[in-house]
Amino acid sequence: MKEYNQYSSFEGSQHRAGHSRRDILKYGSAAALGAIMANGAISNAHAQGKSVTLSGHAPDALDQGNNTGEFDSNEPLNILIVNYDGGTLLDFAGPSEIFHRIPNTNVRYASLNGGNVILEFGVVYGKTERLADIEKTDLILVPGGSNLSVPMQPEYLKQIRRLADGAKYVTSVCNGSLVLAATGILKGKRSACHWAFINKLSEYGAIPVPDRFVEDDNGRFMSGGGVTAGIDFALRVAAKLRGLQAAEVAQLAIEYDPAPPFHSGHPREARPEIIAMVDKQLPGASKGLARIPGVR
Structure with missing residues (x-):
């Protein structure tokens, strides 16, 4: 690795x-x-030879004292989360938790036919809207899943591309970026993905970047890495669109203060024998080329 x-x-x-x-x-x-x-x-x-501010914090790209964000506080922000059978709950549940806590924001959930979707592990998520019934959205989010055969269907891709073309922001979490890439909208764009599938992006003309958060075109395209990166991703989106203060309030409200008990959340830290075991479950994972149902 x-x-x-x-x-x-x-x-x-x-x-x-x-x-x-x-x-x-x-x-x-x-x-x-x-x-x-x-x-x-x-x-x-x-x-580390870095400068610090008077507050004692090392300078950060988000820590510029700008609490306004790209959306005026009085301007509604409409977010659409795409759902589908086989999707991973945490991929969108994490971002949803953040988005619901930022001011003047409307979060909607939609699938191809509306109604219930059966997520990974048989979790039923219900009463989604029909994608075709949604005219437009400010931000579209495509989460990932253990089986992408449903969102990779032509009619799903058609609706996702239609809404993405009209959106101000096009986003994904985990291997949801593969779905976006399959629509063609990520051609030539930098994107994150789950580490096991990251290099599949290049097969659709996207540029794979093995980071936890990636943006392109001045933030029009934003993506998070695998599963848990969706929370980091959503906080950065919140800061960009609604300002740093709104993001920090949301982070504190949900006590997002991670302290993982083991350092095995990414191949750069995991022990070789752990990586080998995952490679048996997902052949090609350590090369970022694991196969997943529904991905051509």
């Missing part, structure tokens, strides 16, 4: 800062908490 080793672990840098959330329980004031976090951030940034 040498192609993934160049991407560093953010979680690892946080552990090296020297303070865990559990340590903070020993301190009794917000001032002490702020001092601990600021000192940790400053020390870590200095160790």
